[in-house]
Amino acid sequence: xxxxxxxxIVFPGFLFSAVVGLLAGWIDRKVTARIHWRVGPPWHQNFTxxxxxxxxxxxxxxxxKVTFLGAPYIGLLGAVCVAGMVGRVLFTGQDGFAxxxxxxxxxxxxxxxxxxxxxxxxxxxxxxxxxSREIKLVLAYELPFIISVVAISLKTQGTLQLSHLLGFQGxxxxxxxxxxxxxxxxxxxLCMQAKLGFVPFDASEAEQEIMGGVLIEYSGLPLAIFKLxxxxxxxxxxxxxxxxxxxKDTSPLFVVLKFVGIITLFVLIKNTNPRVRIDQSIRFFWGxxxxxxxxxxxxxxxxx
Amino acid sequence: xxxxxxxxxxxxxxxxxxxxxxxxxxIEILDLLTPRFDAERFGIQLIGSIRHADAxxxxxxxxxxxxxxxxxxxxxAPKPCVVIAVGTxxxxxxxxxxxxxxxxxxxKILPVDLYIPGCPPKxxxxxxxxxxLVTKLRQGT
Ligand code: SF4
Numbered sequence: 001x002x003x004x005x006x007x008x009i010v011f012p013g014f015l016f017s018a019v020v021g022l023l024a025g026w027i028d029r030k031v032t033a034r035i036h037w038r039v040g041p042p043w044h045q046n047f048t049x050x051x052x053x054x055x056x057x058x059x060x061x062x063x064x065k066v067t068f069l070g071a072p073y074i075g076l077l078g079a080v081c082v083a084g085m086v087g088r089v090l091f092t093g094q095d096g097f098a099x100x101x102x103x104x105x106x107x108x109x110x111x112x113x114x115x116x117x118x119x120x121x122x123x124x125x126x127x128x129x130x131x132s133r134e135i136k137l138v139l140a141y142e143l144p145f146i147i148s149v150v151a152i153s154l155k156t157q158g159t160l161q162l163s164h165l166l167g168f169q170g171x172x173x174x175x176x177x178x179x180x181x182x183x184x185x186x187x188x189x190l191c192m193q194a195k196l197g198f199v200p201f202d203a204s205e206a207e208q209e210i211m212g213g214v215l216i217e218y219s220g221l222p223l224a225i226f227k228l229x230x231x232x233x234x235x236x237x238x239x240x241x242x243x244x245x246x247x248k249d250t251s252p253l254f255v256v257l258k259f260v261g262i263i264t265l266f267v268l269i270k271n272t273n274p275r276v277r278i279d280q281s282i283r284f285f286w287g288x289x290x291x292x293x294x295x296x297x298x299x300x301x302x303x304x
Numbered sequence: 305x306x307x308x309x310x311x312x313x314x315x316x317x318x319x320x321x322x323x324x325x326x327x328x329x330x331i332e333i334l335d336l337l338t339p340r341f342d343a344e345r346f347g348i349q350l351i352g353s354i355r356h357a358d359a360x361x362x363x364x365x366x367x368x369x370x371x372x373x374x375x376x377x378x379x380x381a382p383k384p385c386v387v388i389a390v391g392t393x394x395x396x397x398x399x400x401x402x403x404x405x406x407x408x409x410x411x412k413i414l415p416v417d418l419y420i421p422g423c424p425p426k427x428x429x430x431x432x433x434x435x436x437l438v439t440k441l442r443q444g445t
Contacts, residue, residue: 029344038342045347048315052358055308057382181385211352219355219382 007094012087014080014232021231022046024263028234029213031267045229052225058220058296064121068217070294072225078110079232080281086239089162101153101160103239105146111229115204115214118226130213133278133280137194142199142251142287145191147293148184151300152244155180162243169247176245180299185245187293189262192237193269194281196230199274201281238262312358314383315347315439319381323374324406325364329391334362336427336442339441347361348434359386363417364412365393378414386417390430393420 007013016168033040060068082104088094112134119131152175156168175181187207194201205213214225242258276284322330336343337350351357354377362374378387387410392398394410410416417440420433 033342033344034327037339039345040342041344041347045315048311049345050316051308051311053308055312056358056384059380059382212356214355216353219357223356 003119005118007088007092008080008084012091017083017087017232017235021228021233021235022050022233024238024259025231027260027263028267028270031059031223032271035271039217041173045257046145046227050227052224053224053227056220059217061122061124061217063123067121069222071121072108072218072222072229073114074117075111075229075243076225076232077113078107078114079098079229079236082240083232084235086162086243087234089166090243090255095163096161099160100162101165101205104162105149106229109138109142111233112195114229115226116304118218119214122231124217127209127214127216129202129210130206130216134214136278136282137204137285140282141289143193144187144285144289145291145296146291148187148191148243151180151184151297154297155301166243166247166250171248174246174248178299179304180296181245183292183296183299185241187289188241188244189265190289191285192241193266194285195237195297196233196266196298197226197268198266200276203281204276206275234263238266306347307442313441315349316434317349317351317356318356318359318361319351319354319377319379321360321362321374323362323364323370323394323410324367325391325393329369329393330362332427332429333363333390333424335432336372341427341431343405343431346434347430354380357381357385359388361388362410362414363390364393365397365406366408366413367400367403367405368407371408371413374410376380386441387414387435388418388437389416390420392421392423392424394419398423417430 010016023043023046026043028040029045030040032041058069085096085100085104085107089096089100116134116138119127130224152165155175155178155300156165159165159168169175175304176185197205205215210216215223218226238259241262242255246258318335320330335341336348343349354360360381364370366374375403377388378385389410393400397406397409400406404439418433418437420430422429425433
């Protein structure tokens with residue numbers, strides 16, 4: 001019991017993934033700044049931002065107070081659960097349970113759903129535009145992502161358990177070393193980019209266009225919780241990709257290297273692309289990405 | 305001085321209001337974010353929603369149309385929040401002093417924490433002003 005609580009609250013759950021995620025967020029801001037030929041913020045900037053938000057007033061717009069204030073916690077809970085489940089398999093070698101991959105797929109949609117609920121409860125027209133875009137984005141990227149996960153599962157004798165995925169790859173080599181693996185990895189990477197709300201798929205939060213969109217009415221503590229959820233996702237999703245596709249060597253050094261590598265890919269995609277419109281991203285995910293994911297699935301069935 | 309207030313001085317999110325300026329002050333403000341001055345070094349970010357603001361940056365000569373809107377924006381900002389007046393127009397109405405359309409200066413409408421004079425003020429002057437404001441906040445006055 002205490003061990004489980006420790007797993008989810010301290011390591012590798014809430015505290016650990018929040019710290020790692022905020023640091024990864026700093027890497028993102030620093031690299032972006034260097035690409036702009038700027039100096040960029042100091043390493044503690046994201047921690048300072050969160051700390052500052054805790055001291056600010058929380059303004060609740062007229063309307064659904066409980067929903068508005070409760071929504072951030074739903075997303076945080078989902079992200080923390082995923083962080084604990086992925087982290088304990090990867091770092092402490094625990095077994096997890098049969099079917100935890102499916103549970104993770106469900107939990108990963110919670111942060112997006114909490115954003116949508118919060119945005120709708122705020123009664124702000126710009127927030128509702130952001131919320132509707134978020135809904136469309138979730139519908140768009142879930143399809144190719146799930147297909148690519150199914151492809152990976154088929155390559156691993158149909159298992160749906162993270163520890164089996166890791167064990168299989170430890171003996172037979174990483175999935176990314178095969179054709180179907182690398183196709184599925186590309187699809188999953190872009191879907192994660194959209195899940196994190198990074199450019200080019202940040203239409204729901206477009207700062208310059210709808211002023212923060214879904215987050216427009218949030219201030220103080222709830223805003224800090226949304227930022228923390230983002231940070232935890234930023235720490236967790238690369239680890240999930242590592243488990244799914246790069247699971248051969250899970251010694252600490254290699255895990256860190258793979259983590260930094262995937263973060264670098266995120267930041268590079270973010271900085272070399274403009275924001276796409278929401279209809280363009282739907283067409284992108286339901287068109288080319290789904291076709292590539294289906295190709296990966298077909299290749300996985302014939303064993304490539 | 306509390307930890308959160310200290311954090312605020314290192315992470316100022318700025319909301320930019322143009323209350324009838326000639327647009328020149330606004331261009332100088334945007335210069336602050338360019339690679340040459342890079343205000344993000346100090347955690348200063350321009351944000352789009354007033355609910356996220358720690359500082360409201362106001363330019364322009366407070367005409368009759370913009371006064372109620374500026375007041376409303378200040379009410380909507382989460383406290384603690386500082387008000388910064390940029391440019392001679394916002395400070396003292398400048399050449400619009402005798403205009404039919406402007407009645408009061410900004411500091412009669414809102415509690416102004418920092419005045420940055422100039423027409424338009426140079427980005428260096430704004431950085432200087434922000435440093436003074438941060439020092440003042442850290443001393444807790
Ligand atoms: S102070 Fe000068 S530059 Fe600034 S808005 Fe007024 S006239 Fe324009």
